[in-house]
Amino acid sequence: MSGRTLITGIGVAAPSGLGVEDFWAATRIGKNAIGPVTRFDASSFPARLAGEVHGFEAGDHLPGRLVPQTDRVTQLALIATDCAFADAGIAPGDVHPCDMGVVTAAGSGGLEFGERELRKLWSQGARHVSAYQSFAWFYAVNSGQIAVRNDLRGPAGVVVGDQAGGLEAFSYARRRIGKGSRLIATGGFDASVCSFGWAAHLAGGSLSLSDEAERAYLPFDGAASGYVPGEGGAIVVLEDEDSVRARGGRNVYGEFAGYAATFDPRPGSGREPGLRRALEGALADAGCHPDEVDVVFADGAGVVDLDRVEAEAVTAVFGPRRVPVTVPKTMTGRLGAGGAPVDVVSAVLAMREGLIPPTTNVELSPAYDIDLVTGRSRTASVRTALVLARGHGGFNSAAVLRAVD
Incomplete structure (x- = not known):
């Protein structure tokens, strides 16, 4: 192998x-x-x-x-x-x-x-x-x-x-x-x-x-x-x-290059949520530096407290507004177990076309220091993408997708 x-x-x-x-x-x-x-x-x-x-x-x-x-x-x-x-x-x-x-x-x-x-x-x-x-x-x-x-x-x-x-x-x-x-x-x-x-x-x-x-x-x-x-x-x-x-297969969309998962601590414990550790773990598993990531497909809970946690995790790892972030599931709603796989599909198709799909209908709050792609799609060279997902109860996951030449 x-x-x-x-x-x-x-x-x-x-x-x-x-x-x-x-x-x-x-x-x-x-x-x-x-x-x-x-x-x-x-x-x-x-x-x-x-x-x-x-x-x-x-x-x-x-x-x-x-x-x-x-x-x-x-x-x-x-x-x-x-x-x-x-x-x-x-x-x-x-x-x-x-x-x-x-x-x-x-x-x-x-x-x-x-x-x-x-x-x-x-x-x-x-x-x-x-x-x-x-x-x-x-x-x-x-x-x-x-x-x-x-x-x-x-x-x-x-x-x-x-x-x-x-x-x-x-x-x-x-x-x-x-x-x-x-x-x-x-x-x-x-x-x-x-x-x-x-x-x-x-x-x-x-x-x-x-x-x-x-x-x-x-x-x-x-x-x-x-x-x-x-x-x-x-x-x-x-x-x-x-x-x-x-x-003799010839159709390759990309590589599933890295993954990590964490659980959030018990509510009221005062400990940091686990999403940042999942993000960092996926990058480490892929041997990928944050500067190599071209786009983050965010979980995008649509709940203020959860959005804040995700924005802070992205900002802590990449820096303020240093990487484009998108939530294309605003077009479809949250699909449960199907949501992250659809984001993976969107990520590899974004690599193929060189285009980041938009986060529709959203007006970014000044409370979040992220570069959210809103309004319309953005042309970009996408070689590496990070997909984030969270489950009810504090299960966090992150995956790195990489283009294959």
Whole structure:
């Protein structure tokens, strides 16, 4: 094994678009994908905005027998995986099934499927509950279904870590490749835009209650009042560099070069939050000096206290306004376990084009001494990118992506 872990294929299903081309076409120009909830009647809830994946019909992409067995989140993950393998140019037989695995991140599993079956249980009785409920709700179901559909017989796993889980899945996949696997499909998806999922979001206490789609989710803005949820995510193909060369692969987006994770200390302890240590750890793991980083894809919680912690961590490591910072998820909402994988996709596409996507709708508060890319995208040479993500309860993660010549 060469030691370098490369991204060779991408599949994305996000509010901004299905597929890499549609997604990037919308992201690069700052197209808003947040709007009124349409997947369920949210009129009785105090929050009524979401980033939804529109125009997706599972039956157009998946076998008819599979559709009633799976939740929407799994359907989106399966389609993204199909796209990632096709993008990588991998055909059956190119890699032995035992040399390929899958690691995904999930926050909750198939909530919409589970809610529907629970309604049947309450209103019609146990005989009317689908047998597929036994696994369709489970947070590990995406990894299982991806493995079955693509004949992946190597290592398999799932990470549950909210927004930070997506980067942890990448790290786990990289470790498996370091131990001998040639290829791992990895990333994350969540789809909790249903009344059951909405109750969970509201219980967290950080949901934006604004009805203005373009002013509801405002990280690093003085008017920040919480986040807007979204659905979707991304799956990428990670391969060892020697494996890519052996199979004649030519499509390389970049290198997953470094990673670190930390936990915040107990509230009230007086100790420093852990995000800065995660950031520094990822740079050290990649052998990367702060001056080499061309852009930071921030977590962007949209909660004043959390935004302050993130801005202070970035400023402490890079210096005041020394590195461009962006939060393109302002176009889609926070996608849970799918959010950081989508940021990774945005980062490597930014490298490919030489363009940093914008943080839309935000007016940077003078309280934060960061160079936030707002309004419109910024042309720049992007060779190294840092992606930050945080999960509910104090889980911090950071990843370094590097261009490959």
